[in-house]
Amino acid sequence: MKAPLSWIKDYIDVDGLNIEQIAHCLTMVGLEVEGIRLVGLPKPEAERHEFKYEGLTWDREKFVVAEVLEVLPHPNADRLVLCRLNDGTQELIILTGAPNLYPYKGKGELAQTLKVAYAREGAMLYDGHQPGQVLTKLKRAVIRGVESFSMICSEKELGISDEHEGVIILDADAPVGTPLVDYMGDAVFDISILPNMVRDASMLGIARELAAVTHRELRLPQGIPLPQGDALSKRVSLEVLNPELNPRFMLGMVENVQAQPSPYWVQRRLNLAGMRPIDALVDATNYTMLETGEPLHAFDYDLLRKRAGGNPPSIITRTAQPGETLTLLDGTVQPLDERMEVVADSAGPLSLAGIMGGMDSGITSQTQHVLLEAASWNFINIRQTLSKLKIPSEAGWRFSRGVHPALAEQALRLCLQRLLAWGGGRLVEGVLDAYPLPPQDPVVTLTEEEIISRLGAPVSLEEAAGILERLGFECTLQEDKLSAKTPPIRLDIGEGLIGKASLVEEIARIYGYERIPSKRLAVELPAPVFDTKLEAEERIREILVSLGLQDTVAYRQTSPQREARILPNQSIDPKHEYVRIKNPITPDRTVMRTSGLATMLELLEYNSKFRPSLALFEIGPVFLPVESQLLPNEALRLTVGLAGLREIPTWQTKTPEQRDFFDLKGVLEALLKGLHIPEVNFRPTERPTFHPGKCAEVLSGERVLGVFGELHPMVQEHYEFEALPVLAAELDADLLVALSRVEFEHQPLSNYPAMVEDIAVIVPEEVSAAALEAAIRQAGGKLLVNVRLFDIFRGEKLGLGKKSMAYQLTYQAFDRTLTDKDAETIRNRIVRALAREFGAVLRSQ
Amino acid sequence: MTDREAQLEQEKIAALTALEEVVSTEALEAWRVAHLGKSSPVMQAFSDLGKLPAEERPLVGRAANAVKQALESAYAVKSEQLRQAELERVLASERIDVTLPGRAVQRGRLHPLNQTLREVCQIFRDMGFQIYRSPEVETDDFNFTYLNIPPYHPARDMWDTFYTDKDGVLLRTHTSPGQIHIMRERAPEHIRAILPGTTMRYEQLTARSEIEFIQVEVLVVGKGITFADMKGTLIDFAARAFGKDARTRLRPSYFPFTEPSAEMDVECFVCGGEGCNVCKGTGWLEILGCGMVHPTVLEYGGYDPQEFSGFAAGMGIDRSTLMRYRVDDIRHFRNNDIRFLEQF
């Protein structure tokens, strides 16, 4: 909402407040000023400016009101004229090319002088010939042999609008010689209107808030008295079919109007408020809407009469009939459905109620008789229609937020007044007013205790009543109770408890949030309830970060195509269930993800062009639909991705080694150890995404925690990886979290020395390292405290299908120093066991 | 002085003179063999003692001892000198260019959003708040209706929503549905909790707008909770998050689930309130929305609004991280470009 200061001043005296202070007051009552555009007025002095200023200040000496006495032809140019001008101090000859002065050329001394905005040499203004707003200084120049040192300004040059077709012709009463800034200098507040404050999307609403917070008087414009008589009812009839959808519908009429330009001050205000001035008729409806917040619609009476076959038209408001269409003012043809409310006559729909008028019945530059509609519509219905048809509409924006039916009458009176004043013509006696459903304006009661217990501020009942009265509420104080009747300008105040909350908000807004004290919570802490899941999640992050991995935050939205990339054939399984997005933002974000792995591979792909070595992880949910549930399961996944080199090449390590399966396994082992997950074990498995020989499941006991491995070469081909190989893991983080322990028993330390010895055994190739180690530990018993594989050897000497596994064994007791004989006993036990289980042979040293 | 003694004295002078010429350990060893070895003049003097007349023996013996000691101590000094020189030579040869880059260590890092989120959570934990999380795919009821935003309410325009193909199921547009979940779980106990989580809005993806972002909701429900409590709590939070002297202000705003509602601004930490690009010239940064929990929401949550009151606040982790590090493009956060992440 763009509110010119000059307009607000029609309704409230702002003496003593500068622009900055006004903007502050508005912001602090909920009318946030997002910016201030200066249109002539200077930027106010302030210790600190809290708002963004833009625009142009008109120097008092350099810009004045002047009058053109005579328009003379230019001796050397047809498209230029010379103006004999009085600037209040002297007569001058001014050169201009403004087409709107051509009609006066060579007509001699003008009977009525033309008032103009005159800029003297050295004035800072916007260059009219450059696009946008380019500041320039008015300099002396010779144009076609005539010296020019000053000019008559267009709106563009003064920063009022983009208009540069002609110069501004001011209203005839403009005082010659007055500094222009005093005559029409302005500032425009750009105000963001909150959804519950549509009543303030109007100059009156803004003025009312400002008056309430600054304790000033609000001057309400009255308009003409409601015309009495029955002339109108003989020229048109009115019927409302659905009071729920159309609580009120009023009609008034002015005949013999002229669609001539509005007075300049009206045009200027409309421009500053962001609306294009058209002619007196259109401007009157727009001006009144901006003033009161009530959108109006004007019909051309003759067109309606023609539609009615020359008879008095019958206006009816109803829902559309199946198959009906309507061509709107903007030229679009809209299909209507039976839930959309229309204003119609006997020939069909005339306008889309509260949203936009039709092409065939609205006023034009030829209109002679204006039939003016001021109505009220059901905001939910308007909203539904708007969201179905997606039409940009200023009226619809307002009606869909709730406009009080009482505003219709006020707006009708004001608009009729403007039509008469700006468009001429004669008022037709009488109005039609169908008001089948007046709203009940809530009466809310409050006690001082109720106010204080909500705000925690010492607001007295008297002060509260004063605030509400300034906002238009009718208040009565009885004993210790305040009863406030909602003014007929707003629909946002509830009944009962909700009404009390609404009223407390109104009181707090105007009382000032700044004045409410700050307190610390005095209530006792609630009983502890811990989010242990979050704590475990954070521990996972902690451990992985300490292992040198980078944490990431990933999008939840993806597409089946993107997820299918992790499969060798990339085929989308039609049976794969997704949470599907009805209104996806792009074709590659149509579903909620079901795979953490797919996310991780994309992250590795994206980054592999930047670093030859990558180590990433991500913790986040996947969304798995469950047939019997409305909502999907949100399963927490941990994915880890490693790619490329083990380290970044440096001057010391010119060619670092590539990562392999065991780098990733090492990360997982360290993580699971850090989380104290019990009975961790690994076993080979196969998944389409992974290399069939380099893929494993990780388990805790028999519970599968996840799968990891090196990427299948066919999957790898689907991505543009520059860092290879790619290793990835996807783990069930919910299970990790559930199995992780924060309480566990530590391993005691022995005070006796440990004995260390190495053994190497030759076993068949198919014996797994895990099985061998388990057998060693089993046979070694409790004195064998550590087993470390340090070498694997294969060679001709050993024979085909054999390998030598070399272990370092550590023996230690808690109660004595072990002897060589102890070691020999344990070693023999191990060797015998391995021979028995695997046919292992001790390799001679 | 006997001849022998004189010879010894000459030998001493000769040996010490020769020692001065010695500059290497090898030459020193040769010198030792020549002047202190078995066949050296001094040692020879000892073995020849028996051949001397008895009265000369003590005199020559003493003289030989004195020369031997003198040579030995001179040798020790020289040996130490050479050792020092050798050490210095070796050390000099081992000198490195300390300005060469250190060995690369790959450090792991938390994502900047998770760093901010952790800080915010920690501040509220310090203030006695618990943490509560709820689903990201929600029902229309929890996301809107129970929060006092009935269907076709104009306030629905405030959230551009992703809907799913299941009727009444959507991607939550804010963390506020968690308010209803926790209230229904805890009622009639009082609540002091924060609700962090990812939320989603139907927006065009641009440098300034994201479709997914992290929010933290604050919720306090109890008996006698006032606007002043809310103001005090949030100012406390701001002091902990932005420094204890950070100026803040509350101004009226609108959220359907709170009344009265407010927006909290903190003095721009980039320009100190002077006005800059980050604060768009206002000197203020909007950091959170808040308000007293609407009676309808309390009722949906299972609390009697006659008896209970509360306040709620919501803040964006992405936005505050963006402002904090002057990130020019919000999409950096979820692009996870390693060159970006490595800076945090």
Ligand SMILES: [Zn+2]
């Ligand atoms: Zn700033």
